[in-house]
Amino acid sequence: MPPTDTERIALLRSELAIRVFEEAVKKQFAAGLIPGSVHLSIGHEAAIAGGCAALATDDYVIGTHRSHGHPIAKGADFGPLMAELMGRVDGVCKGKGGSMHLTDHSVGVMGESGIVGGGLPLAAGAGLSAKVLGNGRVCLCFFGDGASNEGSFHESLNLAAIWQLPVIYLCENNLYGATTPARSVIAVEDIADRAASYAIPGVVVDGQDAEAVYAVVAEAVERARRGDGPSLIEAKTYRYGEHAEGLIIPVTYRDESEVEEWKLRDPVAILRARLIGDGVLREDAAEALEAELRQQVAEAVAFAKNSPLPEPEAAFDDVYSNPIAGGAR
Amino acid sequence: MSSEQNGNVRNISYFQAIFEAHQEEMSRDERVVMIGEDISLYTKAGILDAGLEQRIFSAPISENGFCGMGVGAALTGLRPVVDLTIASFLYLAMDQIVNQAAKIRYMTGGQATIPIVFRASMWHEGSNAGHHSDRPYPMLMNAPGLKIVVPATPADVKGLIKSAIRDDDPVVVFEDNSLWFQSGPVPEGEHLTPLGVAATRRPGDDVTLVAIGGAQKVALEAAAVLADEGCSVEVIDPRSLVPLDRPAILGSLERTGRLVIVDPANRTCSAASEIAAIAAEEAFHSLKAPIARITTPDVPIPFSPSLEDPLYPATTDILDAVRKLQ
Known part of the structure; x- marks a missing residue:
């Protein structure tokens, strides 16, 4: 069923939310309020929003180290995400995870792996539990081009395939693993071709077009829910910024012209223009939507800044479910 | 069976x-x-x-x-x-x-x-x-x-x-x-062993002998031999390493004043090392003799039986270690 006007506007809203949130993150990082490493997905919004739009509220998402967008697209509140980035007590993970681990179980975002490829087996496990418990859920697993060279990618796709687990493996191929061009380290032209080894569908999609991503992920979700097993989808996308914020790379590994070229196919601009062109959204309504999100993100920043840092003793909490005798020391 | x-x-x-x-x-x-x-x-x-x-x-x-x-x-x-x-x-x-x-x-x-x-x-x-x-x-x-x-x-x-x-x-x-x-x-029937609770396999007053997993067998054999020599050895099986039942080990050590740990793992940073460190930190004043660790030495396990077998903690190693403490 083609998406309704309301669903198309929600898709734009999701893309914009990620963009506006991450622009604020960039600013707060530069201001020194966010410690550690920050990997932005500005440029990836279509893949993230399009993928998550195909899910039900109780479906699972597993993310990556570049994963602020995944909980946002799944509907997480901005405040606890921003507070987590600032290491505050009201952070969604109480300041224990940070930028690479914005887990929010309340919206089905089960975890993000700071280790490249670490989330792929977890997604197979989420699929296994859905199958054994018969709860009809699916798991959408995001990963990058770099992870497709990890053993965990191949092991997980095979496991998901042999047991026909309801998992959608969605590659955000942004063409670079840190500074290494993907084409120089991946033997096949398209990562999606690797699906052939596991006898599952492998689809390449325009990662700058949220509606295109939505369509292929929705089909894979349907297939997974029917019990027909996993799919591999490769969204070709691009990150506008550096691998991590503040990272100074002393050599040129991608041309500025390449960056500019990709920006001409900006995912937010593409969908916005299309919705306005289709008469689904008026220009002023699009502006109002963006203004509303900017306001919400500003409130999230204020919430985060007002949240205290955790007390040092909190470092000893949540190591175990049943605190062990003597405790951590 | x-x-x-x-x-x-x-x-x-x-x-x-x-x-x-x-x-x-x-x-x-x-x-x-x-x-x-x-x-x-x-x-x-x-x-x-x-x-x-x-x-x-x-x-x-x-x-x-x-x-x-x-x-x-x-x-x-x-x-x-x-x-x-x-x-x-x-x-x-x-x-x-x-x-x-x-x-x-x-x-x-x-x-x-x-x-x-x-x-x-x-x-x-x-x-x-x-x-x-x-x-x-x-x-x-x-x-x-x-x-x-x-x-x-x-x-x-x-x-x-x-x-x-x-x-x-x-x-x-x-x-x-x-x-x-x-x-x-x-x-028969429902049988649960709680995590983090050690078992005393043999009570004794002179030496605390902590033995891990399969080392219990040699520890109990050694304790029996030592009993005949008039040395009363308490054999403790930690059962859990995390959480570790510190009170059981330290309580025994406070009574005996002597600690020998048998651990089939390689020596460096072994479970025996951790238990020895805990004892040294928390029961130093109870110790009447140095703590002894009996472990597999720091070598990969070799293939040939003549090379492999002597590496593991044996009853004789425990006897030697305990006799030195007296």
Whole structure:
């Protein structure tokens, strides 16, 4: 069923939310309020929003180290995400995870792996539990081009395939693993071709077009829910910024012209223009939507800044479910 | 394997006890699943009921993949038991065991629970050489978030596996393969051994002898010989290394003033090292003699029996160590 006007506007809203949130993150990082490493997905919004739009509220998402967008697209509140980035007590993970681990179980975002490829087996496990418990859920697993060279990618796709687990493996191929061009380290032209080894569908999609991503992920979700097993989808996308914020790379590994070229196919601009062109959204309504999100993100920043840092003793909490005798020391 | 009825206690093997635990817990709780290599054999051979087949996932040789799959399943509502077959295979899955299973709860600020059991059997004295003969529990003692048990008797392996399956945290069960076909008394019916509670296997007043897993056998043999020499040795089986029953070990040491630890792991940063450090820090003034560690030396396990056999802690090593303390 083609998406309704309301669903198309929600898709734009999701893309914009990620963009506006991450622009604020960039600013707060530069201001020194966010410690550690920050990997932005500005440029990836279509893949993230399009993928998550195909899910039900109780479906699972597993993310990556570049994963602020995944909980946002799944509907997480901005405040606890921003507070987590600032290491505050009201952070969604109480300041224990940070930028690479914005887990929010309340919206089905089960975890993000700071280790490249670490989330792929977890997604197979989420699929296994859905199958054994018969709860009809699916798991959408995001990963990058770099992870497709990890053993965990191949092991997980095979496991998901042999047991026909309801998992959608969605590659955000942004063409670079840190500074290494993907084409120089991946033997096949398209990562999606690797699906052939596991006898599952492998689809390449325009990662700058949220509606295109939505369509292929929705089909894979349907297939997974029917019990027909996993799919591999490769969204070709691009990150506008550096691998991590503040990272100074002393050599040129991608041309500025390449960056500019990709920006001409900006995912937010593409969908916005299309919705306005289709008469689904008026220009002023699009502006109002963006203004509303900017306001919400500003409130999230204020919430985060007002949240205290955790007390040092909190470092000893949540190591175990049943605190062990003597405790951590 | 005999299953002798004796009131409400039977003599069964360590191996049978492992599978009684699986059978009972899988029957009791439909969220319990098994994942591992070659495990479809268990229902086919009648070791587990055929009715459990749907929850037994006989996996490809993809340790990192299927361990992580178990973690993901635990994260989303199942209670998997992952059979690693042989302990040194867990090195292939270190990312999923150490980075994921051990840390997810903590890193999510307590949102996640990871009720998973990893079973790792430790093979040695079988000329299996360096890739199949390790006792890697000390490495995992250094990974906060995991619980680690080292059952030494059929009753404990049953009771600890059952408790591990019911525990909401990841538990690694290190089974000493030399014990698999040893029999011992196991109570009929429900039998749970709590995690973190040591057992005193033999009371004594002169020396505290802590022995880990399969080393219990040589420790008890040595204690019997020493008793004939007039030396009263208290033999403690920690049963859990994480959590470790510190009060049991320190309480005994306060009475005896002497501590010998027998640990079949390699020496450096072994469980014996940790126990020795705890004793030195917390019971220094009770010590009447230096602490002794009897371990496997820091060499990979060699193939030839003449090279392998002398490396492991033996009764004579314990006798020598204890006699030196007098």
